[in-house]
Each structure stands twice: as C-alpha cells, then as structure tokens.
Amino acid sequence: xxxxxxxxxxxxxxxxxxxxxxxxxxxxxxxxxxxxxxxxxxxxxxxxxxxxxxxxxxxxxxxxxxxxxxxxxxxxxxxxxxxxxxxxxxxxxxxxxxxxxxxxxxxxxxxxxxxxxxxxxxxxxxxxxxxxxxxxxxxxxxxxxxxxxxxxxxxxxxxxxxxxxxxxxxxxxxxxxxxxxxxxxxxxxxxxxxxxxxxxxxxxxxxxxxxxxxxxxxxxxxxxxxxxxxxxxxxxxxxxxxxxxxxxxxxxxxxxxxxxxxxxxxxxxxxxxxxxxxxxxxxxxxxx
Amino acid sequence: xxxxxxxxxxxxxxxxxxxxxxxxxxxxxxxxxxxxxxxxxxxxxxxxxxxxxxxxxxxxxxxxxxxxxxxxxxxxxxxxxxxxxxxxxxxxxxxxxxxxxxxxxxxxxxxxxxxxxxxxxxxxxxxxxxxxxxxxxxxxxxxxxxxxxxxxxxxxxxxxxxxxxxxxxxxxxxxxxxxxxxxxxxxxxxxxxxxxxxxxxxxxxxxxxxxxxxxxxxxxxxxxxxxxxxxxxxxxxxxxxxxxxxxxxxxxxxxxxxxxxxxxxxxxxxxxxxxxxxxxxxxxxxxxxxxxxxxxxxxxxxxxxxxxxxxxxxxxxxxxxxxxxxxxxxxxxxxxxxxxxxxxxxxxxxxxxxxxxxxxxxxxxxxxxxxxxxxxxxxxxxxxxxxxxxxxxxxxxxxxxxxxxxxxxxxxxxxxxxxxxxxxxxxxxxxxxxxxxxxxxxxxxxxxxxxxxxxxxxxxxxxxxxxxxxxxxxxx
Numbered sequence: 001x002x003x004x005x006x007x008x009x010x011x012x013x014x015x016x017x018x019x020x021x022x023x024x025x026x027x028x029x030x031x032x033x034x035x036x037x038x039x040x041x042x043x044x045x046x047x048x049x050x051x052x053x054x055x056x057x058x059x060x061x062x063x064x065x066x067x068x069x070x071x072x073x074x075x076x077x078x079x080x081x082x083x084x085x086x087x088x089x090x091x092x093x094x095x096x097x098x099x100x101x102x103x104x105x106x107x108x109x110x111x112x113x114x115x116x117x118x119x120x121x122x123x124x125x126x127x128x129x130x131x132x133x134x135x136x137x138x139x140x141x142x143x144x145x146x147x148x149x150x151x152x153x154x155x156x157x158x159x160x161x162x163x164x165x166x167x168x169x170x171x172x173x174x175x176x177x178x179x180x181x182x183x184x185x186x187x188x189x190x191x192x193x194x195x196x197x198x199x200x201x202x203x204x205x206x207x208x209x210x211x212x213x214x215x216x217x218x219x220x221x222x223x224x225x226x227x228x229x230x231x232x233x234x235x236x237x238x239x240x241x242x243x244x245x246x247x248x249x250x251x252x253x254x255x256x257x258x259x260x261x262x263x264x265x266x267x268x269x270x271x272x273x274x275x276x277x278x279x280x281x282x283x284x285x286x287x288x
Numbered sequence: 289x290x291x292x293x294x295x296x297x298x299x300x301x302x303x304x305x306x307x308x309x310x311x312x313x314x315x316x317x318x319x320x321x322x323x324x325x326x327x328x329x330x331x332x333x334x335x336x337x338x339x340x341x342x343x344x345x346x347x348x349x350x351x352x353x354x355x356x357x358x359x360x361x362x363x364x365x366x367x368x369x370x371x372x373x374x375x376x377x378x379x380x381x382x383x384x385x386x387x388x389x390x391x392x393x394x395x396x397x398x399x400x401x402x403x404x405x406x407x408x409x410x411x412x413x414x415x416x417x418x419x420x421x422x423x424x425x426x427x428x429x430x431x432x433x434x435x436x437x438x439x440x441x442x443x444x445x446x447x448x449x450x451x452x453x454x455x456x457x458x459x460x461x462x463x464x465x466x467x468x469x470x471x472x473x474x475x476x477x478x479x480x481x482x483x484x485x486x487x488x489x490x491x492x493x494x495x496x497x498x499x500x501x502x503x504x505x506x507x508x509x510x511x512x513x514x515x516x517x518x519x520x521x522x523x524x525x526x527x528x529x530x531x532x533x534x535x536x537x538x539x540x541x542x543x544x545x546x547x548x549x550x551x552x553x554x555x556x557x558x559x560x561x562x563x564x565x566x567x568x569x570x571x572x573x574x575x576x577x578x579x580x581x582x583x584x585x586x587x588x589x590x591x592x593x594x595x596x597x598x599x600x601x602x603x604x605x606x607x608x609x610x611x612x613x614x615x616x617x618x619x620x621x622x623x624x625x626x627x628x629x630x631x632x633x634x635x636x637x638x639x640x641x642x643x644x645x646x647x648x649x650x651x652x653x654x655x656x657x658x659x660x661x662x663x664x665x666x667x668x669x670x671x672x673x674x675x676x677x678x679x680x681x682x683x684x685x686x687x688x689x690x691x692x693x694x695x696x697x698x699x700x701x702x703x704x705x706x707x708x709x710x711x712x713x714x715x716x717x718x719x720x721x722x723x724x725x726x727x728x729x730x731x732x733x734x735x736x737x738x739x740x741x742x743x744x745x746x747x748x749x750x751x752x753x754x755x756x757x758x759x760x761x762x763x764x
Contacts, residue, residue, distance in 0.1 A: 003402060005296035005614035013291070208561050243291040244605050251291055 004240045011236070015271050017251065018235040019046060022056040022267075023081055023224065023259045027088075027192065033068045036061055040072035042288040047268050049284075050275075056264065057253040058111060062087070063100060066107035081158070082109035085136055088162075088191035090115040094132060101139040105153045112140045113158040113188060116175065118165045126178060133159055133182035158186035158224055163202045164194040172202055176209035186222035192259065197227025203238055207245040223250065226259025232270040235263055293607075296614040298401045302388045308339035309477070311347055311501060312484035314354035315494025321346045326503070328477055331398035332611050332620040332655040340477045343500035348469065348509040351498040355440040355467040356515055358495030364437050364465045368424030375420035375462060377490040382413040385486065389479055393451055394611040396478040398620030398656070399574055401612050411736055412455040415754075418738035419459035422759060426464060429756050435763040437465030438541060439517035442510040444531075446523045447473035447622050448577035448678075453522050454480055456742075456753045458497060464762035466518065467496045469510055473523075474503040475623050508534075516540060518762065522579070525676075525702075525747050543751025543761045545579065545743060547676040548704030551697035552582030552733065553719065555690070556591045558709035562731065564598045567682070570707060570733040572606060572618055572660050576680040577626070579748075580705035582733055584673060585662075586693050589686040596664065596684065603647040603660050610652070618680060621656040630658050630679035637663045637672035642683070668699060676702070690715065694722045703745025707733045726752075 006014055024043045026035060040059055047053040058079040059069050069080045082104035086092035092100075097114075104112055114136050120128045142153040159179035163172050179187050187206055190197035203225045210221045223242075229235055235258060242250050250256050265285045273279050308325065310317035324342040329335060343351070363371070382389065389412075390404040399408070426435045441461045445453035450472055461468050472480035484499045500506060504527075511519050511531050521531050522545040535542045552570045554563045570582025587595050611619035621627040638644050642663040651657040658679055666673050666683040673683045687693040697706055706725040708716050720728040726743045729735060736742070741757035743749060751761050 003614075004293055006293065007296045008294045010292060010294040017291075239291065248290045 004244075006236050006240065012271075012274050014236045014239050015232060015267050015274065016054050018232070018239060018258065019264065019267050019271070020054040020057060021253045021256055021258050022264055023058045023060045023226070023257045024056045024264060025060040025192065025226070025259050025261050027060065027062060027083060031062060031065060033065065036065045036068045037072045038288040040069055040078070042264070042286060043073065043078045044076045046264055047271070048286065050272075053268070053271065057257055060113065060259065063104040063107060063109070066104055066109045070108035079110040080108060081111035081113055082107070083113045083115075083191075085114040087113070087115050087160075088193040090117050091119070094135060097132070098135060098139045101136050105140055105142060105155050109155060111156040111158060112136070113160055115160045115162060115191060116179065118162055121166070121171070121175060126174075130178055130182045133179055133184065137183040156185040157183065158188045159184040160188045160191055160226075162191055162194055163189045163198075164196045169201065169205045172205045173209055176206050177213065180209070180213045180221050184221060186224050186257070188224040188226055188259065190225075190227040190259075192227035195228070198225030198229055198259075200237060200241060203241055204245060207242060207250075210250070211246045220249065220255065222255040222257065224257040224259055229258055229260050230262050230266065232263075232267050235267065293615050295610070297610060298391055298394075298405075298612045298614060300391060300395065300612065303392045303395065305338055305478075309341060309481045309501070311341050311343050311351070312481065312487075312497070312499040313347070313351045314498065315488065317484070320344060326474060328396060328475065330395050330655075331475075331622050332652070334654055337396060338478060340481075340501045343471075343502045343506045343509070345509040348500055348506060348513060351469045351500050352440055352442070352510075352513050352515050354495035355469050355498055358493055359437070359439055359467040362493045363462075363467050363496050366465075368426060368465075371462065371465065372420045372423035374490055374492050375416055375423060375459065378486060378492070379413050379416035379420060381486045381489055382409070382416060385482075386410070386413065389451060389482060391612065392482055393479050394619070397447065397450055397476050398611050398622055400616040400619040401614055402616065403574060403619075408449060408452050411738070412451050415452075415455040415459045415738045419463040419759075422460075422756075423463040426759065426763065429759045429763065431760050431763040435464070438762060438764055439466060440515060441466045441468045441518040441520060441762065442513060442516040443468055443470040443520045444507045444510060444523065445470065445472055447476040448574060448579070450476035451479040451483065454483060456522075456758075457520050460753070460758045461520075461762050462496065464759055466762050467498075469498045469500060469516070471500050471502060471507050471510055474501070477501040511535065518542075520751075520761065521545070528749060541761065543743075543753070544749035545751070545753060546704075546747060546749040547678075547702055548579045548581065548744065548748050549584055549674065549676055549700045549702045550580055550582045550705040550707065550725065551584045551586050551700075551723075552707035553693050553697060553709065554585065554587045554591070554595055555693075555708075555710040555712075555715065556588040557711045558731075559711065560591070560595060560598055563595065563709040564602050566707060566709060566731070566733045567599055568602055568606070571682040572603075572680050573734050575618055575621055575658070577622060577678055578734065580727060580734065580742075581678075582705070582707050583677060583682060584697075584700075585682055585684045586687050586696055587684065588693070589688050592684075592686045596662075599662065600645065603662070606647055606649070606660055608647075608649045608651060608657065608659065618660055621658050621679060624656055626678065627656040627658060630677055630681060633672055633675060633677045634661065634681055637666070637670060637681075637683070640670045640672070642666045642670055642672060668696060674700065690719065694719060698722070698724050701747040704743075704748035705729065
C-alpha cells in the first residue's frame, strides 16, 4: 500500500538529498591516482555550472589510493572512505585483514568499508564472523595493536554483508543483527562486485533491522545500499522506503548513504531538468 | 529533515462525464418511462458528478424482455468461440480504457486511484479474458457433457467494487451463453454505464447486456421479475435474506455473496512486519469496504503488544485524502449513510468497553471520511466483534493456543474469508482445514485471481464466483 509518486518540490528535495548521500565510488583494478583525483573534483563540485548543487557525502576507493583522495578532498568536507579486509571476497587471514584496515586508517580514511566472511557465515560460524567484525572495529578505532599507531582515529566502520551471496532475507536480517551487535556504525548491502547488489526488498529488510536494533538497544546504526542504484528513480524509491520504514531520523547522510558512481550524473540531469524545464544531453555533465 | 510528498493528482481530463445518463436497454441509452432520476456524487467532495436515471418496474420489464429476446434469438444460439470473440474484445477495450475507468471509479466511489488503477481495473480485464477462454470449452466445466445456458440473469451488485463486481457477474454469465440485466449500486452507477458504452464499442448484440440504474426498488423489480431465470446478488446479508425469501418457491437459481467478519490470525512465529502489512491490507484496503476484509485480528497473546505497537506505527504512515492523489492510501467513505453506520458501531464499541485508537491524520473538511481505527480489549461478546462494520475499523482480540484461535475464528455467523500468519507450513494446513470460511489466505490477504473460486459459508452466502466453479452458477 505504500507506493509513492514523487513530484515537483518533493522531487527537487529528494534529488538534492540523494546527491548529498552518495558515496562516489571507484573500485577497480585499473584505478589510478589521476582517476581518483578526477573523481574527487567531481565529488567537491558535482555540477560545475551550478554552485547550489550539494556535495556528495564521501569518495570511496581502495586503501592504496586513500592518500590521493585525502589530498584532493582536504578542506572540502567530503569524507574519504576506504574498502578493506581483502575486499571484495574477504578471503584472507584475519591478520592480513587487520593490516589492510590499519593501512587505510593510517592513510587518513574517515570511513572503512569492511566485508564479512560470507563463507563462515553460510557455514554457520557466526561467532567467527562476529569476532572478526569486533577485531576490525578495534583496528578502525586505532587500538594500536602493537604497531604504535595508538590514539582513537574516530573513523567509522561500515560492514558489507554482500547480500547477493547470502541468498535469503532471513540471512540478511541475521547478518544485519550480527554486524550491529559487533559494533558496526553502518551496515552496507554489497560490494558492487556481485549481482544482485542493492535491491529494494533487501534494503527494506535491513531498514527494519536498524529500526528494531535502535528500539532494542538505543543505538542508531546507518544503512548503505550499494551497487545497482543507477537512476534517480531508483534512488528516490530508496529514499521513500527510508521515510516510510524508519522515518526522518535516517534521512540524512549521517545515517543513510548510497554507494554509486553513474547514479550521480543521472541525478544531475534530473536536477537540471527540474530547474530549466528541459532535458539536456549527457555531454552537458562531466564524466569522471 | 522531513520528506514531504507534494500532491501528485491523476488528471480528471481523461474522463468525459455527461451531465445525465439514461438506462442501457436493448443496446441503446433510453430514458425511464416515468422520468425519475437521482444524483451520483463524489464522496470525497460531495460534488454532483451526474444525474442518473432511476428505473421503475416498467423499465426493468423492458430490459428483461430485451435480454430474453437476445438470449433466444442470438446469444444462446451463437457458437461458444464466437461469444468468446466478443468477450475478448470487451476485455481489450477495458484494458485500453483502463486509465479512464480508474479515474472514473475513484471519482464516483472514493477509493484511491492507486487501488482502482492497480487492482480493480486490471482485475476487471483479467476476469473477462479468463471467462472468454471458457466460452467454447463449457463441456469441460464440470456441469455435464452438454451444458446449456440458463437464460436471463438478473444481477444486483454493491458499491464497494463497482466495476469489479460487474465483471464477476457479467463475464461468466455471458461466457455461458446467458444474457443479463444488471443493476449497479445507486451511489456508484457511472463505471457500469461506461461499461455499457464499451459493450456498444465492442458491437455486442443488442440486449445481451442491459444496465438499469436505481436503488433498492429497482433491484427488487429485477429479482422478482417472473421472466428472470437466475438471480445473482452481492451485498448485505439482510438484503440477501430478503432475496432468498422472495426467490423461494420459484424456478429461479440463486447465488448470494454477502457479508463477512473475517478473522486474521497471527501466530507468535509469524514474521511480524509482513503480518502487519497483511493486517493493514486486510482491513484498510478500500477503506475496509470489503466483504472479505480481515476485520477481526486474532493475535497470539505473547506477541500482541509487539504486533500492536508495530501496527500503530505503520498506521501512522497511511495517507488519507484525495482519492485521485497517487500518494493516497485510504480514500473516502462511500456515502453519508455508510459513514453514519461506521460511526455508530464505533461508538458502540467504546460504550461496550473496548479501547479506540485512530491513526493521527488530518481529514479533509468536505466529503465523508473516517480515520483508520483499531479497537483493543475487544471480546467475542462485543458487537464490534460480531457485526460487519464495513469500514476502516479493526477489532483486536487475543488467543493463547491454536485451538482457541480456531474456535474464536469460527465463532461468527459469517464465513467468507480468513487469514493465517505463521512461519510454519504444517500449522497453516492444520488451521486452514478447520476454518469454516470460503477463502483462507496464508501469509497474505485480499488476493484475488479470476481462476480462483470465491464465496461464503453460513450467512456469508452460497454459490461460488470465479474459476471453473463460477461457471456452474450459469449453466444447467
């Protein structure tokens, strides 16, 4: 009963809100410093022709490119997120995953997007998954762990469940609770490397989980659907779902993010159409 | 920051409303013989939409004669495959004009456009498509090797699903070779008259479908007409009983689809959020103007508090208002009369000691509105647990054991539908087998399909509509 038709002022608000929630992402083997720097420029100023256009929330890259992003985004308010823990498969020893995490944090990442060990989860070794998240949580917080880093980094931890590999909604809900109990600041659907990635039903299940978790514990956890959200319509559908399921408490970049790359230009095209009344071609929006 | 949804109204421009409508008899729109008429209004705004003709006994007689002629000379003699072509044509025209019909239905009935657009009108076309397929296969319908049509069917339908109930009645009747005289409810005549236009568009032979508008007296004239072979009625149990009395002792065949007081049973292992969606769909769909509405929630005591908590939170997100706004979930109550009945029974509920809670929502000033409401602390003895309210009002009762749930669910004079919510397949089967209800939905509610028979036990009526079973009522 809760489909919504988003028009005029509601649509304009939703488009700007969606832009401000984007974790603009490049996670490819072929990424270079130049590519990341270009993406950061886009993140700071998504629409060079319109200064009223909001910035995105963060730029998400592999750990070795974090210094480039930190440099390019300094002073902008746009955060730097790094994937870690043997992203995207998560198939590595815990030591390696922790080292990967510390590397990202020390390079200046504000947020770390870790993956859970889906093999262990599907085999029923929930305790192992839980402990791994707890260990990464500690590494993100800068527990030192003997490497002399010390001091809290204050970085946020996003836990990627890779819902496309968990297969059932029961698993998605269980993994969501596991991650939240283990200390996740955000739970995130997907790596973007597996299809299906973020779907509306999966986002709904995870929204119910963060809502119920707050009701049970008092702690609010954020949510990040990532992968597969490519059009403004998809993004707005997700925002409506947030609004209807958990309400406005989650309707900000502090609590809801969208992991995407091509989505941004579609939002910009819609935004320009709303303000000018005309659609312009893709050449009027920068490719980065 | 709050996400405010701007209004997204569907345009009325697609509907070509006439200032007045005649009766559709023998292929033409005609005036009534005594010139009487009444107004059809939009329940959301109380605006007069059109003047509709009131058929008297003489008009009904003309319609029945036309139907008889069409049956004898044309329709019953036509090959099934040829009848099917007309039905397919009607189905395609319904689909082509679906947007217009959805807007008209929402204007006249008050139901949200989302519902008329996504549920009512698509189902209407689906029923015609489905029964078109049966027209040349009647010998396989289970009514014997050489089934024959009955003749003239007199059909009287309610205001809650005006066009859909028309489809449930007309599609199987025509497929089986009968001709019809149909009376829509007096508050919702307009889509039936639009359907009459579609019959003309489809070149349906004159007299096969006759639409006579009017109130109870017109309905009585149809039911009591000596040349009607079959009476089909959907509506209240009181009127159904009166019809059964008047038809008794005649050769007329009768099917009745009457009221309900369905139990929606939620066990403690049910997925709560899904169950809550099902409860909301069960009682607030179509403003609760649904004979099979899940108007009694039976929830297991150990999860009652949690289910109610979530139900209230969900109800707070329901949007009540302009039926033509695509964001509206709950529309207007169909008539002032029905609103008065809902108010009266709700007041009785409070007086008998149940606790009332209504969703916090602003109701429009004009028109007929009632907020989605639940009553807790209801016991089986309360009138709101026994009588059909036919509005957005849910009575919540609790149970402790599966046996108690079944006992309470069956402890009603009605038996149209029921719902079961549990993660356990064996429990679904165990409960469904013991419920005395024509339809039992498991982990869903208010699902309709042309292939599935629908009908009641006890005071919810007799006979089945839909599916192969729905043809039996129109064959001998």
